[in-house]
Amino acid sequence: MQRRSFLTKTAVGASAAAIAAPALAQTAPAISWRLASSFPKNLDAIIGAGKLFATRVAALTGGKFTIRQFAADEIVPGLHVLDAVQAGTVEMGHTASYYYFGRDPTFAFDCAVPFGLTSRQQTAWMDQGGGRELMRDFFREYGILNFMAGNTGTQMGGWYRKEIKSMADMKGMKIRIAGFAGRVMERLGALPQQIPAADVYDALENGSIDAAEWVGPYDDEKLGLVKVAPHYYAPGWWEAGPQLSFYINIKEWDKLPKQYQAAIEAASYECHVSMQAAYDAKNPPALARLLKNGAKMHTFSKEIMDAAARESHAVMEAEAARNARFKRVYEPWKRFRRDQNQWASVAEATMQNYLIGMGHK
Secondary structure, eight states: OHHHHHHHHHHHHHHHHHHHTHHHHHHSOOEEEEEEESSOTTOHHHHHHHHHHHHHHHHHTTTSEEEEEEOTTTSSOGGGHHHHHHHTSSSEEEEOGGGGTTTOGGGGGGTOOTTOOOHHHHHHHHHTSSHHHHHHHHHHTTTEEEEEEEEOOSOOOEEESSOOOSGGGGTTOEEEOOHHHHHHHHHTTOEEEOOOHHHHHHHHHTTSOSEEOOSOHHHHHHHTGGGTOOEEEEOOTTOSSOEEEEEEEHHHHHHSOHHHHHHHHHHHHHHHHHHHHHHHHHHHHHHHHHHHTTOEEEEOOHHHHHHHHHHHHHHHHHHHHHOHHHHHHHHHHHHHHHHHHHHHHHTHHHHHHHHHHHTTO
């Protein structure tokens, strides 16, 4: 009698557990999305964030929600990800918003602007400082919901065939660079060039261009530019903390169960943190290898940095005067940057500078 009662209670308990837990997996729909990336397969630290994202979404949904990532040009060209998501050609994309500067410079605040926020400051602005809300209002006009999806940290200032010692050396210099930075470079006397990454090496080797910026040591090493333009400059003042983003078609987002939406939010945070960690871990040994292979390390002179900062400010002020969308983001962003840099000067910069001064002690 007791055995029968035990078996009955066990069966009831098992049934209740089956309803309470697996019921979600049993009733949740199987959904498959495509993710178009702006990045080639060889940029593993960047494109790897998309792979991690897809893996985590699948794990968080019991394998019911799968996302297949496609590298640049596999479905659409890398610089057409915005259009593909907006049109519904793909459900989502992974890109750098400043690629769409030519459409509206406001896009750049979702990634980086000259003398902008560091990676930590950018994350703080987007997550806690009102940036997410401002940028989502902007992206809504394109039918897109944006999520943070990684950061490279402060990038390098590029590779140069000869040393750039003063403003005079900037005059007439042909440099592979685009967006806000290109506009500022023009004001400094340089000649911005738009050249695909695959063509940069040949252009430097044959003298079609004098310089080219890319990302940082880990990614730059893959292009082999040290062989044809050995002068390696820092910092990339136009990319203090460039953020990558996931774009999701709003109509497709609205179709998702809440559980799947929560999985996307959690997975995007995870890959955002993971990418920054990957670059912080991989850049130091990559830089050491570049220096061993002939890279000549330089920093931009104060004269050049001051001129670039002055012209960057002028460009952004002029854009704010004629572009209401830009101004709506720029004004609160500018206040946030001021406050962040004041705070950074108190503890973070003081500690960091001391640690750097310690060297290898």
